[in-house]
Amino acid sequence: MTMPRLLSGQSVVVDGPTAVALPTLTPLLVVRALGFSNQRPLRVRVQIATTVDFAAGSLAVDSSFSTSDTTIAVQITRALPSEATVYWRASVQGALGATAESPITGPRTVPTWLTLIAPKPNSGGIFDIRRPLFVWQSARITPAAGPWTYSIEITNGGRPEQAAAGLRDTTFRAATNLQAETPYFWNVRATLPNGDFVRLASSASFSIVDPLLPTTTILYQNFPNPFPSATTFNTCFWFDLGQPGGTVSLDVLDLRGNVVRTIVPGLDGVTQFPAGRYGRGAPGAGSNCDSRFVWDGTASDGRTVAPGVYVARFRSGSGTPTFRRMLFKGR
Incomplete structure (x- = not known):
C-alpha cells in the first residue's frame, strides 16, 4: 500500500466501494481534498488501472479536471473491463502548487458484463415445450453509461434459426416453434450506447422433446x-x-x-x-x-x-x- 505524499499538511482520501467485488461496472468515487482551504482552483486527477503500478497501458480511467470544491463525487461513466482486477487513486494540486496523492485502493474485482442463465450455457438441457424461455443478466451500470441493449441468436448446425435485436429485457421467448430432437445453441450480445459490447455463446446444446410417441424407429x-x-x-x-x-x-x-x-x-x-x-x-x-x-x-x-x-x-x-x-x- 502506497501512503499519501504530504506537502504542508495537504492530503487526499478517496472513498469508494469497500467490498472486494464491485457492485457495479461504474463505481462512484468520492475524492476529499484536505488542507487545501486557501488554494483554488484545485486540479484533480483520478485514475483506475488494472495493475498496481498504474502503467500507461493498464489505465482504464485517467481523468483530470478543475474544481473549487474540496469534496468531489466522481461518477465513472464508462464500464470497467469485465472481470478485471482494478486499483484506484487520486491526486490533487492546489493553485499555489501544493500537491498530495491518495493511498492506492485495491484490489477490487469488476463484475462480468454478461452472464447466460437458461438454457444452461455449459450443460444444455431438455425442454418439453417448443418455445423455451431464454434468460441472461448484465452487471449494474450507471444510467449515464447505459442502458444495455441486447440481441439474441438461436442456431442449429451453425446456422441462425431465430434472432432478435434491440431488446431491453433480459429474457426472450422463442418467437416460433423450435424443432424437436434437434441440438440448438444460443448466444447473446450486450451493447452499451458508446458502442462497447460483449458477446457470449453457449458451449453446450439444448433440445426439445416432443411429448408424442414416435412413429418410427x-x-x-x-x-x-x-x-x-x-x-x-x-x-x-x-x-x-x-x-x-x-x-x-x-x-x-x-x-x-x-x-x-x-x-x-x-x-x-x-x-x-x-x-x-x-x-x-x-x-x-x-x-x-x-x-x-x-x-x-x-x-x-x-x-x-x-x-x-x-x-x-x-x-x-x-x-x-x-x-x-x-x-x-x-x-
Whole structure:
C-alpha cells in the first residue's frame, strides 16, 4: 500500500466501494481534498488501472479536471473491463502548487458484463415445450453509461434459426416453434450506447422433446462428434422406438467390425424397451444426455481405446441394423 505524499499538511482520501467485488461496472468515487482551504482552483486527477503500478497501458480511467470544491463525487461513466482486477487513486494540486496523492485502493474485482442463465450455457438441457424461455443478466451500470441493449441468436448446425435485436429485457421467448430432437445453441450480445459490447455463446446444446410417441424407429447421430469436447468426455446416443417397441442392442465397433463396447444392454441388462424416446436427459435435469446411453471412449475392459473412427451399430428387433460413424479424439 502506497501512503499519501504530504506537502504542508495537504492530503487526499478517496472513498469508494469497500467490498472486494464491485457492485457495479461504474463505481462512484468520492475524492476529499484536505488542507487545501486557501488554494483554488484545485486540479484533480483520478485514475483506475488494472495493475498496481498504474502503467500507461493498464489505465482504464485517467481523468483530470478543475474544481473549487474540496469534496468531489466522481461518477465513472464508462464500464470497467469485465472481470478485471482494478486499483484506484487520486491526486490533487492546489493553485499555489501544493500537491498530495491518495493511498492506492485495491484490489477490487469488476463484475462480468454478461452472464447466460437458461438454457444452461455449459450443460444444455431438455425442454418439453417448443418455445423455451431464454434468460441472461448484465452487471449494474450507471444510467449515464447505459442502458444495455441486447440481441439474441438461436442456431442449429451453425446456422441462425431465430434472432432478435434491440431488446431491453433480459429474457426472450422463442418467437416460433423450435424443432424437436434437434441440438440448438444460443448466444447473446450486450451493447452499451458508446458502442462497447460483449458477446457470449453457449458451449453446450439444448433440445426439445416432443411429448408424442414416435412413429418410427431411428438412431440419431451421436453428439458431440468428434469427442471429447470442451464440456464433456462422453458422446451421447439418442434413439426412438416406434410402436410397439422391441428388443434393442447398441454396440460400439472398430473399423474391423470387432465389438469394442456394448451400450445396450447396459449394467441393468435391459434389452426390451417400449415405444418411446431414449437417450435424452430428463426435462429440468440440466443435461440433454441420459447417462445410460453414453460412451466415454473405453473398451469393455475399462481401458481407453486408441484415437480414431469407430462405428455405433443399432438394431431393434430383427430389423436391419443402423450404423453411425464417430470420431474419438483420445485423451
